[in-house]
Amino acid sequence: MELVAREAGRLQPASLAALPAQVARPGYDRARLKARIVHLGLGAFARAHLAAVNDAALRAGADPDWGICGVSLRQADTRDALAPQDGLYALALRSADDHGRPRQQLMVIGCLLEALVAPEDPQAVLARIAGPDTRIVSLTVTEKGYCHDPASGRLDLAHPDIVHDLAQPAAPRSAIGFLAWGLQRRRAAGLGPVTLMSLDNLPANGHLLRGMVLAFAARVDAGLVDWIASACAFPCSMVDRIVPRTTGEDRCAVAEALGVRDAWPVLAEPYLEWVIEDRFAARRPDWTAGGARFVAEAEPFETLKLRMVNGAHSALAYLSVMAGWATVDQAMAQPGLERYLSELMRTEIAPTLPTLPGLDVEQYRQRLLRRYANPALRHQTRQIAMDGSQKLPQRLLETVRARLAADLPMPGLALAVAGWLHFLRGVDQAGRRYEIQDPMAGILARQYALAEQAAQQAGQGPRAMLAWAGVLTGLEAVFGDLGQDPRFVRAVAQAAQSLRSLGVAGALGALAAQGPPQAG
Numbered sequence: 001m002e003l004v005a006r007e008a009g010r011l012q013p014a015s016l017a018a019l020p021a022q023v024a025r026p027g028y029d030r031a032r033l034k035a036r037i038v039h040l041g042l043g044a045f046a047r048a049h050l051a052a053v054n055d056a057a058l059r060a061g062a063d064p065d066w067g068i069c070g071v072s073l074r075q076a077d078t079r080d081a082l083a084p085q086d087g088l089y090a091l092a093l094r095s096a097d098d099h100g101r102p103r104q105q106l107m108v109i110g111c112l113l114e115a116l117v118a119p120e121d122p123q124a125v126l127a128r129i130a131g132p133d134t135r136i137v138s139l140t141v142t143e144k145g146y147c148h149d150p151a152s153g154r155l156d157l158a159h160p161d162i163v164h165d166l167a168q169p170a171a172p173r174s175a176i177g178f179l180a181w182g183l184q185r186r187r188a189a190g191l192g193p194v195t196l197m198s199l200d201n202l203p204a205n206g207h208l209l210r211g212m213v214l215a216f217a218a219r220v221d222a223g224l225v226d227w228i229a230s231a232c233a234f235p236c237s238m239v240d241r242i243v244p245r246t247t248g249e250d251r252c253a254v255a256e257a258l259g260v261r262d263a264w265p266v267l268a269e270p271y272l273e274w275v276i277e278d279r280f281a282a283r284r285p286d287w288t289a290g291g292a293r294f295v296a297e298a299e300p301f302e303t304l305k306l307r308m309v310n311g312a313h314s315a316l317a318y319l320s321v322m323a324g325w326a327t328v329d330q331a332m333a334q335p336g337l338e339r340y341l342s343e344l345m346r347t348e349i350a351p352t353l354p355t356l357p358g359l360d361v362e363q364y365r366q367r368l369l370r371r372y373a374n375p376a377l378r379h380q381t382r383q384i385a386m387d388g389s390q391k392l393p394q395r396l397l398e399t400v401r402a403r404l405a406a407d408l409p410m411p412g413l414a415l416a417v418a419g420w421l422h423f424l425r426g427v428d429q430a431g432r433r434y435e436i437q438d439p440m441a442g443i444l445a446r447q448y449a450l451a452e453q454a455a456q457q458a459g460q461g462p463r464a465m466l467a468w469a470g471v472l473t474g475l476e477a478v479f480g481d482l483g484q485d486p487r488f489v490r491a492v493a494q495a496a497q498s499l500r501s502l503g504v505a506g507a508l509g510a511l512a513a514q515g516p517p518q519a520g
Contacts, residue, residue: 033067129182
């Protein structure tokens with residue numbers, strides 16, 4: 001495969017006709033496309049989700065001119081890979097047959113018209129947001145990209161990027177800064193409002209984004225605040241598709257299948273869900289042709305996704321990294337972990353979910369377990385484990401709050417939270433070190449050291465772990481007021497004690513032996 005990948009020509013518009021017949025490709029006129037969507041955060045997820053859905057709508061003939069201008073907010077690697085390919089790239093949908101053998105469906109995505117690199121040319125990004133063709137500005141910048149306090153949901157005005165952006169309107173760094181200053185230019189030019197659409201895993205992501213932009217704009221111009229609040233739209237949305245990182249081996253495999261080299265293909269599972277509130281300030285594409293669903297309120301779908309999909313994913317990730325299980329499918333092959341996730345979703349998470357007409361929660365749970373077990377994706381658990389301080393509040397802690405409010409036990413959720421705290425050691429059970437990749441890494445390291453000191457001073461056994469858990473759950477930026485609830489602290493301490501004394505597999509076995517949690 002390496003020989004083919006190295007010697008093959010480059011994926012380009014001229015090579016589309018020669019691709020194998022089974023490879024889907026743009027059947028629309030790319031010359032007609034306009035950059036109507038400006039997307040901040042041109043990573044793998046955006047290219048495997050938003051762009052894939054938009055491309056499917058174009059191929060269906062639903063909207064003939066909706067192209068995308070992608071913006072990388074930090075690095076030039078995506079632009080450098082795709083510019084020589086005129087924005088073309090392959091999407092490989094990977095699954096397994098009934099015998100567990102990997103299979104792959106390839107398609108070439110053609111709706112990415114331009115890739116900008118914000119640090120190189122912030123003026124170009126601002127001009128696109130304020131451009132006459134732009135109708136939608138969307139984001140996949142991950143939870144930490146909103147420069148907010150994850151526990152309170154407020155804009156962090158002391159964040160270095162926000163401080164910089166308020167002082168440098170011509171050269172912002174953050175997504176929030178680009179949006180606010182770009183909208184100011186748009187308003188000054190007398191252009192119409194746009195829709196600002198978050199595709200990140202945050203509760204009420206549209207409302208959160210609106211709050212961040214308005215809080216920033218309030219430091220700029222009261223008139224701008226009024227215009228954004230009254231004219232622009234911020235629909236909430238729920239997105240769901242597993243998108244692992246692309247490896248060198250993946251590039252070679254895609255090149256072998258295409259017969260040409262793609263510098264940066266993306267991988268994904270076949271499953272895709274996108275639920276969007278139908279509140280737009282201007283025209284929108286008919287993304288239903290690509291599998292999207294427009295609704296009046298996205299909140300029930302967001303809660304379902306964050307608690308069932310993301311919550312279980314995070315629980316899996318932290319326990320797996322500590323146990324040395326490198327990929328999600330490897331972790332799901334461990335009977336104890338598969339049983340734990342199944343029971344966590346069934347007995348602790350599902351009872352907290354809002355009613356969704358037509359949803360069979362049991363079928364949803366079973367399908368989710370099958371998605372996690374997909375051996376073709378080889379999704380790295382370390383990738384999921386990144387940025388835990390930004391993820392836990394919505395993925396796990398909101399479910400914890402719901403259980404506590406109903407005075408219900410939560411041993412599985414406590415084990416997931418303890419798994420993250422245990423993960424912060426930076427050393428797995430085999431003594432292998434790893435980096436804590438988190439915007440609060442320094443704060444977390446200091447808090448962890450204080451917790452270890454408190455445990456040593458408290459003595460041995462349960463008392464030590466209660467002191468340890470009390471210090472760590474007292475980190476208000478992550479846990480809010482949960483650290484003041486003795487039921488939560490005690491449950492986390494018990495789970496942490498089990499992890500420390502028995503290891504991950506032993507702790508999972510001990511939890512299973514207790515049986516389903518019973519109301520106290």
